[in-house]
């Protein structure tokens with residue numbers, strides 16, 4: 703019997719030292735058909751927060767640790783160089799923009815500096831990362847030599863949030879978190895634009911809401927374990943196609959309004 707193909711041959715995850723990012727790397731490399739490379743990136747590899755990722759890399763050879771601070775252009779460009787060298791002429795199939803920061807700021811408490819910082823991480827970061835990795839994504843799309851769109855060919859996944867939905871936000875939150883909600887709404891817009899712009903280059907682009915997840919960001923109050931959320935996300939990613947580029951889905955594959 704032929705072995706099943708991996709979700710994608712070469713994958714990169716931002717913010718992969720803890721929470722959803724770390725679990726994405728773990729489940730990808732522990733799958734029966736792991737990718738050839740999982741570029742597990744984070745901004746501080748050597749600090750205490752990088753320990754779990756270091757342990758994962760020591761155990762699984764597809765894990766390649768790469769320093770990447772999504773808001774630093776120099777750091778992103780250095781990461782591109784390193785990934786390109788390790789890919790040795792191949793393209794990057796799947797880029798998961800997972801890194802993000804939360805903010806509880808309400809209309810009363812929002813401060814300019816904090817608002818700009820959230821926007822820089824959650825919106826400017828993913829745009830910058832895509833812009834710099836685009837040649838490697840285009841290379842993957844070209845080398846796939848097949849029609850259609852999929853995560854195994856070339857794809858960008860933006861980890862967004864339901865509270866970034868203009869329709870749903872007011873129904874979910876009593877006191878909107880202005881910076882966080884607006885940043886994820888902007889990331890959704892970025893996803894729509896990228897999907898439209900990159901589909902002819904063979905690159906899929908989809909926004910995913912991971913659910914309310916027990917992580918540092920989601921807190922212990924969240925109903926969903928990180929294992930369960932990530933298992934769902936990876937199932938959804940495997941199902942994406944031309945029909946689901948430029949859409950907003952949750953971790954179970956349910957369609958969400960922008």
Ligand SMILES: NC(=O)c1ccc[n+]([C@@H]2O[C@H](COP(=O)([O-])OP(=O)(O)OC[C@H]3O[C@@H](n4cnc5c(N)ncnc54)[C@H](OP(=O)(O)O)[C@@H]3O)[C@@H](O)[C@H]2O)c1
Nearest residue numbers: 717721722771772773800801802863914915917918919920
């Ligand atoms: N948890 C939830 O309930 C929930 C719900 C909806 C959406 N989300 C989204 O899911 C994603 C992951 O969330 P999470 O719950 O796993 O959060 P988390 O536990 O707080 O982890 C956030 C990750 O993002 C990284 N990060 C932040 N700024 C970065 C930067 N400039 N460059 C690189 N990495 C950076 C953090 O790295 P450091 O360790 O260096 O800080 C950390 O690895 C986020 O985009 C979040 O908005 C989460």
